[in-house]
Amino acid sequence: GDSVTQMEGPVTLSEEAFLTINCTYTATGYPSLFWYVQYPGEGLQLLLKATKADDKGSNKGFEATYRKETTSFHLEKGSVQVSDSAVYFCALRTGGFKTIFGAGTRLFVKA
Amino acid sequence: DGGITQSPKYLFRKEGQNVTLSCEQNLNHDAMYWYRQDPGQGLRLIYYSQIVNDFQKGDIAEGYSVSREKKESFPLTVTSAQKNPTAFYLCASGTTGESNQPQHFGDGTRLSIL
DSSP: OOEEEEOOSOEEEETTOOEEEOEEEEOSSOOEEEEEEEOTTSOEEEEEEEOSTTOEEEETTEEEEOBTTTTBOOEEESSOOGGGOEEEEEEEEOSSSOEEEOOOEEEEEEO | OOOEEEEOSEEEEOTTOOEEEEEEEOSOOSEEEEEEEOTTOOEEEEEEEEETTEEEEOTTOTTEEEOOSBTTBOOEEEOTTOSOOOEEEEEEEEOSSOTTOOOEEOOOEEEEEO
16 A cells, blocks of 8 residues: 655754755555644644655745655755754655655754 | 634543544535544544545544534544543545645644543
8 A cells, every 4th residue: 555654753953954854655656745744732734745756845945856766755954943843744645535644753953 | 714623722531431522624625534643653544534424434443433514524522432542633624636735734632531
């Protein structure tokens, strides 16, 4: 079945460091790919998405490129801030109505 | 603004008691979902519904029940049969036809045992 694998956390970085959170997927068909962010005590919010191969999603300085050849959708940010501390979820959706979520990666950013 | 409203934000359950978590959406979405999130863990699907008056079990439905009498509403009941109900519960909604559309989430209800 379809699945999403994320790098385990927590990831701890200093402010202004470069961030990469790895995400790979297994899917039949051609999924749409998403990154969601969850701040403490809140629900998930869509951060960015990409719907076809080679698409790049971007938002708030975060980027991810849909790589079909490596079945990956890694999240990157050039310079993290303390306010980026949160849990990040990679997800995919194929032709059905269910979304498959990764286990989440917790990010801590130190001042 | 369109969105999903979950209530209450915090809920306490006594032994042997059933409790109901509310979820309302005004996004005109056909599909609605309930997830459970334990500390430091990912999301586990409890129940989902594609259309009014129809719903299906997810991966961890035992000890829970739902109803879908209106398109806007998808309440979740945590029954006394659920022996470990302490968790963060998230409701979501989404489209059924377009796979490029994300799910939308409420702000969650935190359930604890008294």
